[in-house]
Amino acid sequence: MEARYLDWGGHEISSEELTPPVQRLLEACNDNPSCEVIQLRADSTQKTQTIVAEFAEGSFDIINVPGIHRVERLALTFSPEADSHWEVRALRTDFPVTIHQNHTPEGEPRSLCLYIEPWTTVQRAWTPELFLKRIFWWLRATAEQTIHGEDQPIEHLFFYSPYSVILPKDHFSSEETLQRKLRFETIQYEGLSDITLVAKYADDSDKTTAPSCFSVSLLLAPIENGPVEDYPSTLGALEDILVRRGNHAAPLLKDAIKSSVTSEGIHIGAGKLEFVLLLLGIPRVRNGIVEKIETQGFMIDTNVGVLGETLGVLLKDPELNKWYLDHLSQTDGGNWRSLSLFPVNVKCYPTNKVIREYSDITSEDHGPNGIIAGVGALGGLLAKIWNRECWGKWWYVDDDILKAHNITRHIATHEHIGFPKSVVVDAIVNSIHPSEVERQHHAFVSSILSEDNNLKKAINEADIIIDTTTTLHVPRTISADDDFPRTVSIFISPSGLSSVMLLEDKNRTTRCNSLEAQYYREILMSDWGEAHLAGHTSQQWVGAGCREVTLSISDELIHLHAATMSRQLRKNLDNPNALGGVWEYNDQTGGIVHHAIPIYPSHSIQVNKWTVVWDDGIVSDTKKLRSSALPNETGGIIFGIVDQKDESITLVRACSAPDSSTQTPSSFTRGAYADTSILDDCYKRTAGIVTYVGEWHSHPPGCGSLPSEDDAGQLNFLSSSLQMEGMPALMMIISDNSIGYYICDSGVIVSI
Numbered sequence: 001m002e003a004r005y006l007d008w009g010g011h012e013i014s015s016e017e018l019t020p021p022v023q024r025l026l027e028a029c030n031d032n033p034s035c036e037v038i039q040l041r042a043d044s045t046q047k048t049q050t051i052v053a054e055f056a057e058g059s060f061d062i063i064n065v066p067g068i069h070r071v072e073r074l075a076l077t078f079s080p081e082a083d084s085h086w087e088v089r090a091l092r093t094d095f096p097v098t099i100h101q102n103h104t105p106e107g108e109p110r111s112l113c114l115y116i117e118p119w120t121t122v123q124r125a126w127t128p129e130l131f132l133k134r135i136f137w138w139l140r141a142t143a144e145q146t147i148h149g150e151d152q153p154i155e156h157l158f159f160y161s162p163y164s165v166i167l168p169k170d171h172f173s174s175e176e177t178l179q180r181k182l183r184f185e186t187i188q189y190e191g192l193s194d195i196t197l198v199a200k201y202a203d204d205s206d207k208t209t210a211p212s213c214f215s216v217s218l219l220l221a222p223i224e225n226g227p228v229e230d231y232p233s234t235l236g237a238l239e240d241i242l243v244r245r246g247n248h249a250a251p252l253l254k255d256a257i258k259s260s261v262t263s264e265g266i267h268i269g270a271g272k273l274e275f276v277l278l279l280l281g282i283p284r285v286r287n288g289i290v291e292k293i294e295t296q297g298f299m300i301d302t303n304v305g306v307l308g309e310t311l312g313v314l315l316k317d318p319e320l321n322k323w324y325l326d327h328l329s330q331t332d333g334g335n336w337r338s339l340s341l342f343p344v345n346v347k348c349y350p351t352n353k354v355i356r357e358y359s360d361i362t363s364e365d366h367g368p369n370g371i372i373a374g375v376g377a378l379g380g381l382l383a384k385i386w387n388r389e390c391w392g393k394w395w396y397v398d399d400d401i402l403k404a405h406n407i408t409r410h411i412a413t414h415e416h417i418g419f420p421k422s423v424v425v426d427a428i429v430n431s432i433h434p435s436e437v438e439r440q441h442h443a444f445v446s447s448i449l450s451e452d453n454n455l456k457k458a459i460n461e462a463d464i465i466i467d468t469t470t471t472l473h474v475p476r477t478i479s480a481d482d483d484f485p486r487t488v489s490i491f492i493s494p495s496g497l498s499s500v501m502l503l504e505d506k507n508r509t510t511r512c513n514s515l516e517a518q519y520y521r522e523i524l525m526s527d528w529g530e531a532h533l534a535g536h537t538s539q540q541w542v543g544a545g546c547r548e549v550t551l552s553i554s555d556e557l558i559h560l561h562a563a564t565m566s567r568q569l570r571k572n573l574d575n576p577n578a579l580g581g582v583w584e585y586n587d588q589t590g591g592i593v594h595h596a597i598p599i600y601p602s603h604s605i606q607v608n609k610w611t612v613v614w615d616d617g618i619v620s621d622t623k624k625l626r627s628s629a630l631p632n633e634t635g636g637i638i639f640g641i642v643d644q645k646d647e648s649i650t651l652v653r654a655c656s657a658p659d660s661s662t663q664t665p666s667s668f669t670r671g672a673y674a675d676t677s678i679l680d681d682c683y684k685r686t687a688g689i690v691t692y693v694g695e696w697h698s699h700p701p702g703c704g705s706l707p708s709e710d711d712a713g714q715l716n717f718l719s720s721s722l723q724m725e726g727m728p729a730l731m732m733i734i735s736d737n738s739i740g741y742y743i744c745d746s747g748v749i750v751s752i
Contacts, residue, residue, distance in 0.1 A: 005091040006109050007279065008075045009618035012041030017042065021079045021303050028128035029053050029076075035132060038073065050077040050089070057136050067096040068143035068407075074135065075109065084119040086126075088135060098142050106233055112138050163344035165197045165277065165297050168434065169351045171217065172281030172293050178217045179259075184277075191718040197277075197344070200434075210215045210394075215277040216256040217588040220247040222290055223285040235300060237336025250311065250336065253278065258325060264316070265324040268636060269306050276300040276307050279346055297346035300339055310336040348433060352390040359389040361570070361673030364424040367392030371462045373448035374398055374469035375425040377409035377555075378492060381562035382466065384411050387429035391570060395458045396422040397444045436625045449477055461485060464573070466490060467512070472689070475502075475512035476643060487512055494535035494687075496553035498584045499561035501568055505578035514602035514615050515580055517641055517650040520690045521617065522597045524639065524653050524682060533687045555650045560585060564592065589628050608746040610728055613650040619752055622654045624733050626698035633668035634661070635697025639682055639690050642727060649730055651745075652690050667699045667710070692717060694730030705740035707734040719744055 018026060018040065029035045034056045041050040056071045075089040083328065087102075087555035089109035113300050114134050115122050119428065141147035165184075183202040188195045197213070223245045232238040233247075242249050260266070300307060305323035308314030312332030315322040343410040353363045367386065372379050375398045386392050400410050406421075416424045422443035430442075444455050448465065455548040459465070465487045467475050478484045488503040489512055502515035522531030564583050572579055579598030600617035625634055636655040643650070655678065657663065660671025682690055695718060699705060718729035733740040740749045 003069070003073075004093045005073050006093055008109050009041035009048065009077060009091055009270075011041060013040050013042045015040060016051060019078070020078075021080075022051065025076060025078075025128040026051055028132055032132055033051045034136065047081055050075050054077075055135060055495070057061065058142050059145075060424050064143040065099050065145060066142050068098075068139055072139060074112075076131075076135075084374060085123065086116075086119075086131065088114060100138070100142070100147055103231060106338075109359070114138055114237050117333060118334075139481060148333075152250075156517075157566040163195050163197075165199060165344050165346045167199050167279070167295065167346060168201060169349040170559070171199075171279075171348050172219050172295065178219060182217075183422060184213050184214045211273055212346045213275060213277050214260075215279055216253060217279040217281065218249060218256070219281040220249075220283070222285045223247070224285050226568070231299075231343040232341055234337060235298075235339040236334075236343055237658075238341060238731065239296060239337065241260075247401070247748070249278070249280075254311050254313045254718075255306075257304060257311065258313050259324070260304075261308070261314065261325055263325075264752045265322040266314075267320070267322045268303050276302065276304050278341075281448050290574070293348075295346035296342040299342040299344055301342065302339055307336065307339065310339065327698075345605070352433075355390040357453060359391070359393055361389055365391065367570070368463035369393050369461060370464045370466060370751070371395045371448070371458060372466045372468065373395055374467065374471075375473065376391045376400070376406070376468065376470065377558045378490065378562055378565075379466070379468035380425045381558060382468065382490070383425050383429045384432070385562060385566040386515050387568075390433070391668050393442075395442045395444065395462070395719055396425050396444065397448045397455065398422040398443060399447045400449075403736075409553070409558050411573070414624055417557075435625070443618050448474060456483075462600065464488065466569070473645075474643070475516065476646060479513040479650055480512035480646060482508075489515070490569070492553070492558070492561050493532055494529075496557040497587060498532055499565050500582050501580065503567055503572065503579040506576040510578040510599060510602045510615070513641075513643075513648070513650055514579065514613055515599065515619070516654045517613070518599055518615060518617060518653050519580055519582075519597055519645050520641070520686050522580075522582075522595070524690070526595065527724070528582070528593075528595050531684050532582070532584075533685065538749070557585070605741060605748045605750060606745045607730075607741050608728075609647055610743055611648040612730065612741050612743075612748075613648060615651075617735075618651050618654055619739065622696060622732070622739075623752075625654070625656055626734055629657075631665045632663040632701060633665070633698050633700060635668050635670055635695060635698075636694050636733060637670075637673075637692055638694045638730060640693035640730070641690055642693060644726075649692070649693055649728060651730075651732075653685070654696050665700055670695065670697070689726075693728070694722075694732065696732035696734065699735040701736055703735055705735040705738045706732065707740065707742060709731060715744075 014674065015023070015026060025039070026037065026260045029037050029051060036054045038052040038054060041052060042048065044335045052073065054071050054073050057072050060068070060070070062070060067093070075091055077089065079085060079087060089111055091109050095110050097110070100113040102113050104111050112135070138147065181202045184197040184199050186195065186197055220242065220690055232241055234329045239249050260573060276299070278298045278300055280296045282296060284292055284294050288746070305314060305316060305572050308323055309316055311330065312329040313326055315326035316323050350358065356365060357363045371391055372383055372394055375383060375396045379398070382397060383394060386394065395690045400421050402410065402416050402419055402421055403415055407414055407417065411428055412424045422445055426441060426443040444450070444452065444458070446452050446455060448469070460483070462485045464485055465478065467478070467487055467489045468491065470491060473697070475489045478487050486504050486506055486508060488501060489497070490501050492499050500519065502512060502519055504511055504515065523532055561583070568581070579601045580599050582595040582596060582597065585592045586593065598617060600615040602613060602615040604611055604613045605712070634657050636657045638651060639653045639655065640653060641650040658671050658673045661671040662671065679692060693713065711733065715729065715731045720729065722729040728743055731742040733742070738749050738751050
């Protein structure tokens with residue numbers, strides 16, 4: 001049968017009347033042997049110019065499933081004032097509905113969807129020749145059914161619309177959620193054509209008064225991937241489409257209306273704008289597997305009473321303007337088929353699983369049950385990032401309130417001044433995503449070290465504690481307590497140019513106090529450590545060291561380091577080993593350099609009243625110094641951290657012997673260091689946290705690590721000297737296979 005064509009594009013014009021862009025496309029059409037120009041047209045009302053041409057593409061089968069002809073008459077329309085300057089319409093009256101078409105009003109030619117990208121992007125590389133090539137590709141790929149790749153999501157059953165409805169997440173997941181009543185908030189910004197209806201579940205049990213928007217949610221039978229459908233203009237047209245796809249809407253719609261009306265009937269207020277929103281959940285399958293539940297909606301241009309009446313399930317009381325169930329009606333008259341429809345896009349709010357996928361997180365990575373201790377600028381941002389990604393379930397612990405100066409970097413606003421930080425952070429981050437259930441508060445207005453029984457219960461159930469308290473005592477106290485879970489200290493250097501992460505191993509064999517010492521060792525021994533803690537306040541103990549965040553730090557750097565730390569912790573949390581690292585920002589180039597901190601297993605013993613803590617790293621260093629000096633003895637000073645409250649000495653670094661030392665196979669006398677720079681440098685680099693704690697020396701082969709008379713005399717001298725400052729004096733002796741630790745008149749020998 002001879003093809004029939006739609007008349008499109010206004011009146012016929014001559015080539016001399018074409019604008020330059022259309023003229024160039026006309027030249028390309030004339031130069032292409034597979035393209036024959038039929039006529040030129042213009043529409044002065046729409047301000048468009050059109051080239052009508054026949055495109056001959058003979059590379060696909062004449063008989064193909066979509067129904068594309070080898071010769072198709074197309075209208076190439078130039079619309080300089082439209083969002084996309086070029087549009088291609090198929091003028092054949094029976095041109096099929098296929099995937100990758102744009103929506104067009106009823107009766108107009110079908111529009112080919114040639115590009116995924118917006119015109120602002122396409123035009124950068126657009127040429128008339130490439131445009132024609134793209135058209136031929138669309139015809140060929142559509143005929144061969146290869147235009148939609150297997151790796152692409154299933155094409156929507158219907159085209160898009162400027163009207164949108166946002167449903168609660170998983171609305172179509174169960175019969176229970178489908179039956180819940182919805183309330184809608186209409187959002188439309190002046191000057192924009194888009195209208196959004198945001199739905200929330202309503203617990204209102206009153207069914208005697210209809211809402212202005214009466215919604216009905218229907219879950220249909222699965223539909224195989226295939227051509228999109230034109231938007232139906234009537235309820236009957238929609239029913240016909242669904243019947244072709246193995247579904248019925250009318251019977252389900254009747255049942256939904258019946259279940260919504262009580263014996264009191266349903267009342268529609270006079271003069272009140274009413275409409276029915278039909279919400280469809282359509283399981284879409286490909287190769288027999290359900291890939292997603294597509295959502296689509298239609299506004300039925302009438303109220304629920306009239307709809308129920310035309311469907312034959314409601315009977316109107318004309319005097320009261322109420323409708324009641326019609327128990328006697330057996331059939332409907334079919335009048336419902338002519339009710340007008342207006343399409344709307346419907347989306348369910350993404351589930352936590354989908355949000356994680358959007359965030360480039362494995363959908364099944366739910367994250368830990370954790371506690372963020374200290375929700376200031378850094379802790380608050382970590383909470384916000386992880387909550388937005390739906391990663392982890394968090395408690396927020398902080399005993400401080402928000403002050404005016406906090407607002408320069410905190411996620412809070414001026415309205416939150418005076419309120420507890422933990423309460424504010426909990427409220428802010430939990431408002432990011434909607435919840436269909438009443439949220440529980442996850443805030444403790446207390447220290448993480450509090451004796452609060454509820455907090456202790458939360459600690460006992462937690463997988464990890466994120467310490468962002470900016471204090472020294474919190475991680476050290478946690479280190480001494482076996483009731484705490486795995487802990488990570490995260491902080492920003494005083495200059496704001498570096499962030500640090502010190503993560504305990506899963507079994508907590510190497511805890512925060514040892515990680516702190518190993519971090520300081522790298523500061524003392526690495527080039528990057530020289531200025532790492534520049535800007536500390538050396539006159540204070542708490543908050544004066546590496547975790548002090550000074551007032552002169554920009555919010556930009558807080559965001560930079562929060563993003564880095566949140567991702568690094570998330571990426572490394574499954575690693576059972578202890579980890580340490582510094583991420584240094586270059587303020588000139590914007591680059592970030594990672595400095596790994598070697599982490600070694602730690603050990604501790606009790607010597608006198610003091611707990612001595614060391615790690616395999618410092619043992620390895622002293623063994624190497626001993627080996628390099630053999631057959632002579634050697635030694636040097638020891639740097640460490642003295643905590644008077646915990647009565648602990650944590651060893652940081654064993655220094656090599658100064659050049660002036662006397663070293664023989666049977667003795668070692670440490671000489672004086674050339675100047676005091678080694679001590680000054682230690683104090684400066686570590687913000688005064690690491691200090692001199694004693695001496696170490698080696699014994700020759702075959703000798704143990706018991707102190708000699710000379711060693712005992714030196715220890716007494718050290719003890720007397722340091723006692724003047726109330727500090728303990730430690731002597732460490734290393735031999736072939738053991739190390740001795742001595743304080744005053746007590747000592748312990750440990751095998752190595």
